[in-house]
Structures are given as structure tokens and as C-alpha cells.
Amino acid sequence: xxxxxxxxxxxxxAFLLPLSTGLFLPDxxxxxxxxxxxxxxxxxxxxxxxxLKSESSQxxxxxxxxxxxxxENEPVNLTADRLLHLVEKNxxxxxxxxxxxxxxxxxxxxxxIVNTETGKGQAKGNVIMTAEQGTKFQADKAQFNIKAEKGxxxxxxxxxxxxxxxxxxxxxxxxxxxxxxxxxxxTTCTGEIPDWQIDVADADIILDxxxxxxxxxxRIKNIPIMYIPVGYIPILTKRKxxxxxxxxxxxxxxxxxVAMTYFWAINQWADATLGADYVEKRGIRSRSEFRYAPSxxxxxxxxxxxxxxxxxxxxxxxxxxxxxxxxxxxFKLNAKIDxxxxxxxxxxxxxxxxxxxxxxxxxxxxxxxxxxxxxxDVLTRFRESEQFTLDETFGIxxxxxxxxxxxxTGFLSTYFDQEASYTNFLFDLDTSSSxxxxxxxxxxxxxxxxxxxxxxAPWLQLTPRVGFRETFYNKDLQVSLPPPPITVTEKGxxxxxxxxxxxxxxxxxxxxxxxxxxxxxxxxxxxIEPRIxxxxxxxxxxxxxxxxxxxxxxxxxxxxxxxxxxxVQRLLRKGxxxxxxxxxxxxxxxxxxxRYDLDEARGQxxxxxxxxxxxxxxFDLDSKLSDNFFLNTDFTYNIYSDVLETWNIDTGIKLxxxxxxxxxxxxxxxxxxxxxxxxxxxxxxxxxxxxxxxYDELTNTLLEHNARLTYNDKCMCWGFTxxxxxxxxxTGTFKTSETRFLFSISLKGLGNFDGSRGSSFIHRSF
Numbered sequence: 171x172x173x174x175x176x177x178x179x180x181x182x183x184a185f186l187l188p189l190s191t192g193l194f195l196p197d198x199x200x201x202x203x204x205x206x207x208x209x210x211x212x213x214x215x216x217x218x219x220x221x222l223k224s225e226s227s228q229x230x231x232x233x234x235x236x237x238x239x240x241x242e243n244e245p246v247n248l249t250a251d252r253l254l255h256l257v258e259k260n261x262x263x264x265x266x267x268x269x270x271x272x273x274x275x276x277x278x279x280x281x282x283i284v285n286t287e288t289g290k291g292q293a294k295g296n297v298i299m300t301a302e303q304g305t306k307f308q309a310d311k312a313q314f315n316i317k318a319e320k321g322x323x324x325x326x327x328x329x330x331x332x333x334x335x336x337x338x339x340x341x342x343x344x345x346x347x348x349x350x351x352x353x354x355x356x357t358t359c360t361g362e363i364p365d366w367q368i369d370v371a372d373a374d375i376i377l378d379x380x381x382x383x384x385x386x387x388x389r390i391k392n393i394p395i396m397y398i399p400v401g402y403i404p405i406l407t408k409r410k411x412x413x414x415x416x417x418x419x420x421x422x423x424x425x426x427x428v429a430m431t432y433f434w435a436i437n438q439w440a441d442a443t444l445g446a447d448y449v450e451k452r453g454i455r456s457r458s459e460f461r462y463a464p465s466x467x468x469x470x471x472x473x474x475x476x477x478x479x480x481x482x483x484x485x486x487x488x489x490x491x492x493x494x495x496x497x498x499x500x501f502k503l504n505a506k507i508d509x510x511x512x513x514x515x516x517x518x519x520x521x522x523x524x525x526x527x528x529x530x531x532x533x534x535x536x537x538x539x540x541x542x543x544x545x546x547d548v549l550t551r552f553r554e555s556e557q558f559t560l561d562e563t564f565g566i567x568x569x570x571x572x573x574x575x576x577x578x579t580g581f582l583s584t585y586f587d588q589e590a591s592y593t594n595f596l597f598d599l600d601t602s603s604s605x606x607x608x609x610x611x612x613x614x615x616x617x618x619x620x621x622x623x624x625x626x627a628p629w630l631q632l633t634p635r636v637g638f639r640e641t642f643y644n645k646d647l648q649v650s651l652p653p654p655p656i657t658v659t660e661k662g663x664x665x666x667x668x669x670x671x672x673x674x675x676x677x678x679x680x681x682x683x684x685x686x687x688x689x690x691x692x693x694x695x696x697x698i699e700p701r702i703x704x705x706x707x708x709x710x711x712x713x714x715x716x717x718x719x720x721x722x723x724x725x726x727x728x729x730x731x732x733x734x735x736x737x738v739q740r741l742l743r744k745g746x747x748x749x750x751x752x753x754x755x756x757x758x759x760x761x762x763x764x765r766y767d768l769d770e771a772r773g774q775x776x777x778x779x780x781x782x783x784x785x786x787x788x789f790d791l792d793s794k795l796s797d798n799f800f801l802n803t804d805f806t807y808n809i810y811s812d813v814l815e816t817w818n819i820d821t822g823i824k825l826x827x828x829x830x831x832x833x834x835x836x837x838x839x840x841x842x843x844x845x846x847x848x849x850x851x852x853x854x855x856x857x858x859x860x861x862x863x864x865y866d867e868l869t870n871t872l873l874e875h876n877a878r879l880t881y882n883d884k885c886m887c888w889g890f891t892x893x894x895x896x897x898x899x900x901t902g903t904f905k906t907s908e909t910r911f912l913f914s915i916s917l918k919g920l921g922n923f924d925g926s927r928g929s930s931f932i933h934r935s936f
Contacts, residue, residue: 246286246316247271260287268293272316276300279312289317299323302346303377304332309341319346326351331377331405333919334358347377356381356403358918359887363392366888366917368401381405403920409435414443421910423481425450431457439464453480467496472507475515484513497537505535514556526897530555530562544574565596576621588618595721612644615724619670630677641666641724643717664714668727671706695742703734731768736761741793758793782810798824815839822936828852832934843867848934856882856889862932873898876931890915895931 251266261283268282272289280295297309299321307328314321321343330336330349338354350373357367371385386398404410410433417429431445445457455477463469470493477486491507508531510516516525530553538547549569555562570592576585592614599607619637626632644663680698709729720726741758764787771783786806794800805817816839822832830850837843845865852858857880864874874897882889893912 245272246284246289248282248284248286250282260285262286270316274300274302275316275319277312277314277316277321284316288315290315297323299328301343305330305377307336307341314343320344326354330356330375333405334381334403335360335364347379349375349377351375356383357887358885359883360885364887365883365885366390367392368398368403370401375405377405378408379405379410405919409433409441411435419910419912421908423906423908424452424910429457449477451481453478469494475519479513482513485511486513486515486518487511488515499539501537501539503535503537506533508533509554510556516556528556530564543577544572547571547573563596563598567594567596569593579620583623585621585623586618587621588616590616591724595719597719608648609719610646610648611719613641613724615639615641627677629679630675633674633676635672635674637670637672639666639668639670639727645717662717664717666710666714666718668707668710670727670730671704673704675702676700692743692745695744697740697742699738699740701736701738703736705730705732705734707731729769732765733768734763734765736763757795759791761788761790763788763790784809786815822934824936830936832936834934837867841868846932846934848932850933850936856884858882860933862934864932874932876933878931878933887918888916893931 248262248264248268248270250264250268252264254263256262264282264284265280267278268280269276269278270282270284270291277291277293277297277299279293279297282291282293284291291314293312293314295310297307297312299307299309299312299314301319305328307323307326309323309327310325312321312323323341323343324339326336326338326341328336328341335357336351336354338351340352341354342350344350351370352372353370354373355367355369356373357364359365359367367389368383369387369389370383373381373383375381381403383401383403384399386401387394388396388398404412412433414431414433417427417431419427421427427447427449429445429447431443434442434444436442440460440462442458442460447455447457449455455475457473457475459471459473461471470491472491473489475486475488479486487510489507489509491505493503493505495503497503510531516528520526532551532553534549534551536547536549538545547570549566549571551566551569553564572590574586574588576587578584579586593612595609595611595613597609597611599609617637617639619635621633621635623631623633642663642665644661646661677700679700682696684694684696686692707727707730715728718725739758739760740756742754743757744752744754765785767783767785770781773781775781786808788804788806790804792802799822801819801821803817803819803821806815807813808815814837817837818835820832820834822830824830828851830848830852832848832850834846835844843866845863845867847865848860848862850858850860859880860876860878862876863872865872874895876896877894879892880889881891891912891914893910893914895910895912896907898907
């Protein structure tokens, strides 16, 4: 084990060695940029010692000269306080607020000499040169050829491509996007002493591409940190193939992890990433991702991860794919492939709690179209258990649904709606891997209904609704037992017919408006909306009911004879304190509801089993009284046992824009009680701290807690993130607790040494 550990650490050192010996890895390191740095030749410019032989004096004027070249359409324009013009030599000497323009390029200075025919010239004093892509330089003096897009500046400060700040003893422009610099500095930070910068002896720069440099020194607050004999910096606004910066993390379970990734810009509508992660205690984990968007209506991506684990002796793999496409005739296609190994990849390696705690994978394909008042949908879905000990599958292969929204029949204000569906279900009833009990069920369901809304008064509406439901089932059961192989097949079919009646009485509605004493203040409206509803479905044959395997709401339909009441209260706010604001917002909603079972009330009294026709009372409150506070809670109260059967609460508060607290609690029948909380503190000067926990009250167990510390410089040119994760891992028979540290540092324009980007963990935002 000691020899193996030495080998692992040697490999890790080999990964990190380029970073310590002077080669900066960018966000994308292009293959074509492996050409060694060469000293560029200077541009063809005007003789810097040129002086005019004769002069003439003019008053403060502005002049413009057009090029005589037939190949150029852009004029060279020059304005100044004083001009000296030699017409026969096409030379102009300008002084005082001089500005020369040619297309999008400009040069301003205290003094400029320019040849209006060739575009060659020189400038002195407060020279400012602007060029393409937001590039702008300030210099003491400059030589230029504005038509050839060339120039040389001395004692320079400025900005490259609206991204990098640059200083240099000499900067030469060779073409529209090609520059060289000598004795220069590069940074994305502002300030007299940038937070970080790279000093270079020579640099060759191509905008929208890269900067090769030699003789570099990386500095933090002007303190030399690292010598870089030869280096590379991306100057990119477009995708480009190349190696991405390594991602580094450490864990007591995995050991050190270094992730290396290559980005491949295949074409304008497709790209891919190919990666290999060195995981010290587990081995090499391979990764691949392919993304495509050939049109505005078609896009998707495919991800695959594989690891032959040295720690658990298990094979982990995961395949994810999504596809979205608009098809002819108005149809849309959404598809997803979600497959994983029985050795649960999500629970072992994912950082997001939602993925780590899910129970099954879910693959589907949906083809649908919507019209004004009806819709058509074909859905195929397949689920597999992600629990190591279960061989559980469920398939919908497929379901076809056609719906009609309520439409006016034109007869006595009657409205018609319907839903028709065909579904083929697949169940694996035996969760063991040694045998299979496969049940397939074909179900056809047709449910039309008619509604008759009656306006008794403007504030009172009665809506009776009558529907009919016909459901046909056909079942096939196939049993395969262990060796010697025995297969038993059973078939059967039956149907279910029923009617349903629904009568709803809404109103009377009450409201009251509360006006502020301040004419510019917000006003409030309190609305009370009572509703009574009666539902009736007659009893069906008990033998048929026992044959139905409940999967969805269609299967779950039972006999009903219930009266329900709902009392809804809303609080609306108009305006936000401004005199002209008319926006109306619901800031609170409270619904109280309860059902009364008429059959239960009329049922036979059985000793020891009293009638209880009233359901638990349900209270549901949603509120956001301000941008800094929300409270959502719901609970059910059993009037017979005098207990709360369920109680859920979700609340958040912001204080002074620097402190945020979110608290969530779930409780059900004294069998489930969990807490999820996030504390978010925003500190001065770019610091932010988050702490989140997931806690099981019943077992008094801290399931997971995360802490994150983030810093972002005020000019957003650099920052870092440090994550701490402590959680439990259960993969089959492998159970352990994990402590993981992830560190990310970003230097704008250079790249990110990133162990946590895109991972939100259990932190919640407001």
C-alpha cells in the first residue's frame, strides 16, 4: 500500500508540475497555438525623423482629404486647431486637439504629421489610438499607417479587446487583430497596483485567439510569485479547441482528485469535452460530453462517465442524454436517456442532494402538439431502481393521450370536455435478480363530460358537471422461475364503467380595499372567496376493483359521496410606493378546506370503530409580504384525534442585504421529520459565506452539512471558492462518511482551477 501511495502521489505531481514550472494553462489551449514564439518584424511606417521643409500658417480650421487609391472607399479625416498643408507632397502637420479617423479607427494627439494619400504618419503628446473590438491605447508618441492598420506606440497604457489591461514600453500593431509588445504587463484588474498581473519581456498577441509571451513573472499586488519562462494566455470571445484548466479536490474517501479535460470545438453547432479524472484511491474515471444545436429548434447533449473502482471493486457508469426538437406540423419532441449502473453512481459521486437521494432512473420520450382547445401527446417512459438490492423496473410503453379543453357546444351554454388515452404498462413484480414476474397491462380510458355554468348573481355561480368514464383493462402475467426454468403465463381482461357528478357553488365573494394616507403609498385589497363542492361517483364492482393495479389517478378512481368546502383569502397590493405604479401583486393567499363523507356519516355504527365523516382540516398559506421575506406553510389537523397529521413550513428572510436565512421543515404522521436550512452571509469587500444542513429529527442524525466561502474582487478580475462537505455514503454494502474539500480559484482571462463550479450542493437561494 505504501508503494501504491507513492506511485499515486508521483502521478499527481506530474499533473501539477506544469503549473509550477511556468506554463499557464488557459480556458482553451488551442492545438494550432503550439508554434514557438518568434520576434515579429516591424511595420512599414513613416520615417520618424521626418520634418516639413516649408510651412504656411492657417487659422483654426478643419480639413478632410480623400484617398486617391481606387481600392479604398474609406476617407482619411483630420481635424485640428492649426493645420499646415503641403498639397504637392500630400502631407499635413496638425497641432492642437488633433483627431485622425479612418473607418472605426481613430488617432488623437497634440501633434500629428500624416500623409493623406498613404495613411502613414506619426503622433506626439497625449496620443490615444482606438481600434476594433474595443481596443484602446494611450501613449507618449506613435508611428502609424492608418490605412494598412499598422502602428507602433511607445510608453503605452490601454486595453485589449475590452478584456485585458496592458502597459508596455512599446506596442506594435501588425494588422487588424495582431499585436506585439515589449517590456509589458497584462491583467484584467483595475487600479494603480492590480491584484494580479503578468510582466512579460516580449509578447505576440492575436485578438480572439491568444497571447504567447516570454520572460514572464506572475505578480500579486506587485509581489513576484512565480517566474514563467514561456507562457500562453487566451484572449477569446469565441469557442476554441484546447485543454481546460485542471480541477482539484480532496476527500478522505477518494483521496486527491485531479480532473483533466480537453474541449473540442467541432463546428459552429457542435462541441465536445473528453476528460480523465485521476482519483487517488479509486482509479481513473473517464468522462465524455457531446453538445449540439444545429438550429434554433433542435438541441441536445450526451454525457457518459465510467469508473472501474479500486475501492469498492464495483463498476460505476452513468449515461445521460437529452434531445429537444420542433418537428413538422407543429409537433415537438422531448427525449431523455437516464441510465446508471447498479453500483449507484449518483449516490457515490454526485454533489447535488437531489441526485444523491433519488431512488430510480427515469428515461422518457414525449411527442406532443397543442391546438387552441385540444392537445395530443405520446409518452414513453422507463424507470429502473437505483437501489443496489432491488431489481425493480416500471415502463409506460407508450401512453397516447388526446384532450379537449372545455368548449362551448352552442346549446344552452353547455361546455364539453374529454380525455381519451391508451397506455401499455410494464411491471416487474419480483425485485429479486434470480427470478422475474413480468406483468403487462393495456388500458384504454375514455372520459367525456358536460358542464352547465349558471350565473345566479354577478357574485355567485353554480356549475353542475356530469361525466361518464369507460375503462378497459387487458392483463398478461408471465412468471419465470430459477433453474430448472419454468415459465407460467396468465391472461385476463375486464372493463370498468362509471359516472361522476360534480357540483360547484362559488361565492358570494367579499372584498375590502385599504388605502394609504399617503397619496403615493401602496393600497391593499383583501378578498374572501368561499366555494362549496359536491362530488359523487357510485360504487363499482369490488372484484374488478381488486384487479386494478393503481398507477395513476385514472386507476385510483373510487366511489365518492363527499361534500367539500373551501375558504380562500387573498391579499393583493397595488403599487410599490410610487405615484404612477399600477402593478397589482398577490402577496398572500390562505386556503382552508375540509371534506365531509356522506356515506361515512350514514354508515352503520360499529363498536370500537366510530364514524368519522370529517376529513382533517387543511390550512395552506403562501405569502411574500416583501422582497425580503416569504413564508409558506401547510398543515392538516385531525379533529377526532386532536393532532397535526402533517406540518410543512418554508420561510426565508433577508436582513440589510447581507444576512439571509432559509428554513424548511417537513413532518408527517410522526414518521418523517426533516430539517433543511441555509445561512447566507454577505460580508464587505466581496466576501460571502454559506452554511447548509440536512437533519433527520426522528433519528437525531445530521445527514449532511456544507459550508462555502467565496471571494470576488470588486473589479471581478479574480475570485476563489472553498467548499467543505461532510456527508454519509451508502453504496450497496459499502457504507462510510465522507469529508470533501473543493477549492476553486478564477483569474478572469486566464482560467479557473475549479473543483466546484456548477455544484450548488444543498445551499438554497432566496
